[in-house]
Amino acid sequence: MMHLVDTVEVEPELVDEYLHVVATLAMAVMTDAGASFVSCATTSGEIGERVQVQVTWAFEDHEQWNEIRKNMVLDPRFHEYGRTAASLRVGGTRRFFTPATLPPP
């Protein structure tokens, strides 16, 4: 199982709007394309800093991601999602993670 983790920076007053985009457009596009929703979390909006919103999606491997990617690119909603999310964020990162096996304690 792999995780795609997008961590974006959003002004505090736009967090609710950004989360709405995640809950609607992103959820529909990503899950219809074949990804699974894992989690969504934010940092505090009460500490005088921009809020970080971290959204995690799961899929099997890069083979499956390639299919998901194709499905997304061919879905007009994906481009609307991209435009809308870009208009709300001020920065961020995208990283792919694979599980690491830890030695027993």
Place this chain on the structure above:
Amino acid sequence: MLRRFEVYALRPDAPAEGVRALEAACRDCGRFIPEVLDCAVGTNLSDAPVQIVWEHAYASPEAYRRYMVHPYHAVVLDRYLLPDSPERLVIDGPLGAGLYGYGCGAPSYRMRSGIRRLVLLRLEAGVPEAEVQRLGQALERVRPDAPGMVVSVFAPNTMGAAWFDGVTPVMGPPRWTHIWEQGFSSLDALDAYRHGGSALADVERVGWDEWMGGIVKRSAELFYAMTTTAAQESGE
């Protein structure tokens, strides 16, 4: 072989450091995905509103499919490109999808350095194949009267629609139906061609409308100085 071009229009506020990282990611792609051949990157010098061109090739559709599923593709290249990526540096391209390419039997496009020019062509719908072949022969025959043109390849833009596996179209016909790929030894050589007396330079100056029955309906050009990893390492 599959010959492929990705053309990027940058966000107006794209940070210079990020743009350099994108260029390096494209230029060095073959180091991480051995199936990616003949990587070169250039900054567009034409008036077309795009900034970066990444040219490369694959030995076969199977090699292309390995590129498509390679982590470097998804993790590094797409970081700067996919519409939903928080690190996206590009905007939707004004020249269409921004992906062009063709199949070929041998790397006749290959040159180590110089100026690459892409002429994107839109042919009239329903033109008989014999007419298309006649056009291709005329374009590829241009070199004797344009001595600075060291590469001239004409082909249908198959990669524009078959971007998923290199063979099967997954979307409708591309805006630019054909590609005329050229190579020049230098900018002076390109200028000499453009302002020279060859029949095709004249067609390009006057417009394609009156030539070969007007089957070329639209055209656009890009040209750039090729930058390769080898050139970077040797300080060229």
